[in-house]
Amino acid sequence: MMSDLPLDQVKTLLAVVDEQSFDAAAAVLHVTPSAVSQRVKALEQRTGRVLLLRTKPIQLTSSGQVLVRFARSLAQLEQDALSGLGLGSSGPRTLSIAVNADSLATWFLPALAGIPEDLGLCFDLQREDQDHTAALLREGLVMAAVTAAPQPVQGCTSRRLGRMRYRAMASPSFISRRLSSGPLPQVLPTAPVIMFDRKDDLQDRFLRGLTRRRAFTLVRHHIPASESFVDAVAAGLGWGMVPELQAAPRGDALVDLAPDRPLDVPLHWQQWKLDSPALAAVADAVTRGAKEALR
Template sequence: MSLDPVQLATFQAVVDHGSFDAAARVLHVTPSAVSQRIKALEQVVGQVLVRRTRPCEPTDAGRPLVRLGGQVALLEREALADARGALSGRARVAVVVNADSLEGWFLPVLTDLPDVQFELHTDDEGHTAELLRAGAVMAAVTSERVAVQGCRVTRLGAMRYLAVATPTFHARWFADRTPADAFAAAPVICFNRKDVLQRRFTRATTHRDVDPPTHFVPAAASFVEAIRLGLGWGLVPEGIAGPEIADGRLINLTPDRHLDVPLFWQYWRLESTVLSALTAAVQRIAAVALRQPSRN
């Protein structure tokens, strides 16, 4: 049995807008019609596709259809634009990016595609691919090198992090201690509970698992500001940390050590003009902004 495109579009509207009523308003039909279409689609698939929660969410069985619905909508829009010989409304592209890339190098990518509307999501680089698996986004900056099913993957380079703190913080916690003792005792700042970079760095540096006092600051700019205020030490991208180290505002706690995090670009395996242009822009800017094997 084939999927009914109207039912699929209705399912997509429910997921995108969070309720049957909201989908009905967007589609200009009654909530009853939306409910009937969703039930008919679930009968074809043989699975419950939508959790009737607030907001509505796709079930595990529904996630592949979320991705399919987004792909169909993108290709339809591009085909219509080609047929008319001009853009028929702006394409909308959902992308998930880790916070440090969004703060540092990713935003200039968007200027290469002025006719595209972007919906940006952010998450830890080790978790961004989850939104790609769920079909919620079309592309992701991620640390996962193995392609998500239905996606292509290309290496972008590595983001280098430096362990930094203020001179006052360094004098209090690091000046008269071994690195192992200092990292075990000194307060550390993490982005959120998914952020394992600081733990990875201290394990590699001290060869121990340490459990220091930890602050969670889940915003890139605020994260760096917390370090500037002396609340703790943390790993900061070299592009941000470098000038502050040069000016003496921050100190590199381990000048002979850094942490490189390889980043990859994963995107839907589609013959899409928009995704191809976005991928080209991402690769071009990442080639300059990130560490490449030839200049490590």
């Protein structure tokens, strides 16, 4: 039973996961690395389960995910209780949130800036593709996420934020050089394309809709930084799916290749089912920011 679990051991497991090493966890907890290792081992013996894989990076097993979710929930509730009793706390409250790169580069940070400073919140943001942020919730690595998944992860709530609109963009020089020799469905699959990373499928989705078949561009540049991605498109390195929010300030440096074919990605806010004022304040701020910026 959870009530039989030594809380110091559970919190130590959480520290190892967050700090990604036994030595770093020891420094945060003000104990020796040997003590950290002994606590984790004792917790594994008590539960009869392997809780984490001692790899780089450290990986949780399914049993470890359950305990990390418990530890993170416990830490948040403890902070909320101390605050509610007017007893202060041992330090600022940290909320771990997964968010996709394009939201992070456009509307998400201004939304967080609207949260009152007197709540004493620190944000631990983890950047991940919107199609994969829900997995971090499921694993207990974050407490909330901006995700493309509408179906709530077990133990979470979900609310719709809006749609982030993407457009197939290229520079005028790239269009003249690579896309002027024929109809767009014919020439675009052969032209160099900019991809965010190997999880990014927006360009392939656009091509499938444009050509009505599976089209795979051979020359694929991977640029895993949102602003640099748009810079690469504007510089003429290739074409790519650019968020409207980032395309507008570029003016004539970017040209919409298919104005009648935008690609919308619905975004949702998922968070753990915790009666936490801090988490509720973040959810409200994110919802307000999304309402102003997204479709």
